């Protein structure tokens with residue numbers, strides 16, 4: 001069963017020279033109970049897609065349905081079955097945890113008690129602080145409260161826009177465990193994130209850049225379909241290794257990757273790791289470490305980005321940064 005169907009969605013902002021094509025002919029679908037990730041750097045178009053699907057922005061072109069309801073014609077019905085956790089903290093800072101939750105429940109004509117079962121797991125973690133104002137909560141607690149508020153009317157589909165930005169690693173992990181539990185209740189989730197490690201936790205992902213989808217598949221299939229060899233190389237300062245490998249005649253691509261430099265080589269080339277070691281030794285490097293590695297989502301994204309734009313990845317670790 002498909003919960004979300006998106007066809008040729010297109011959105012531009014501004015006019016003339018100021019015109020920005022934010023969403024460019026985007027199509028995808030999301031199955032009931034699936035966690036679907038929209039993965040892309042800042043400005044890729046994720047929020048614009050979310051705003052159209054949550055019926056707060058009209059598309060220039062294209063259509064979408066959510067639970068068989070048309071995004072434009074049936075927007076009032078859609079709003080009743082959607083939960084939306086926006087990227088920036090959206091709660092009332094001067095209201096307490098409990099007051100925020102009561103407020104969101106009342107907007108949907110419901111009560112905390114009525115839907116307590118759905119939020120119980122998450123709410124019990126912040127309930128001891130229910131009289132604390134939202135503005136005084138830690139990042140992780142704010143995020144749990146925002147998720148409770150997005151769930152308080154028992155939505156069928158949950159939109160999460162960069163839900164873990166600015167949250168510590170432990171809270172990020174806990175948050176994803178909460179999403180996995182919600183999935184068991186049959187809630188469809190669509191998550192926008194710039195974090196590559198979170199991409200791997202989704203059932204399927206769409207890699208998006210400049211408003212265009214570059215690839216849609218399971219994280220596993222995206223990694224497995226990487227066409228080249230990837231070697232991780234360490235030999236002292238990454239900036240120096242990068243500079244040297246840029247001149248290596250068999251390199252296809254080279255970029256910093258956490259504490260390593262990744263070197264990609266066409267699978268059709270006759271190649272041995274020893275060639276790189278010898279080359280680096282000749283360039284004056286010592287203590288050279290080189291291993292062949294399986295492509296990560298990040299590697300796949302870098303390859304797609306370098307094929308599709310003039311943007312070059314500058315620094316990569318767990319989130320995408322482009323220059």
Ligand SMILES: Nc1ncnc2c1ncn2[C@@H]1O[C@H](COP(=O)(O)OP(=O)(O)OP(=O)(O)O)[C@@H](O)[C@H]1O
Pocket residue numbers: 013014020021022040041042043044045046047048049
């Ligand atoms: N109201 C607006 N007016 C003009 N341009 C806009 C507007 N909203 C977004 N844009 C532009 O549209 C493009 C897509 O932005 P969007 O916010 O959808 O991307 P995003 O992937 O969610 O990135 P971010 O995380 O930075 O919000 C960007 O180039 C952005 O500058």
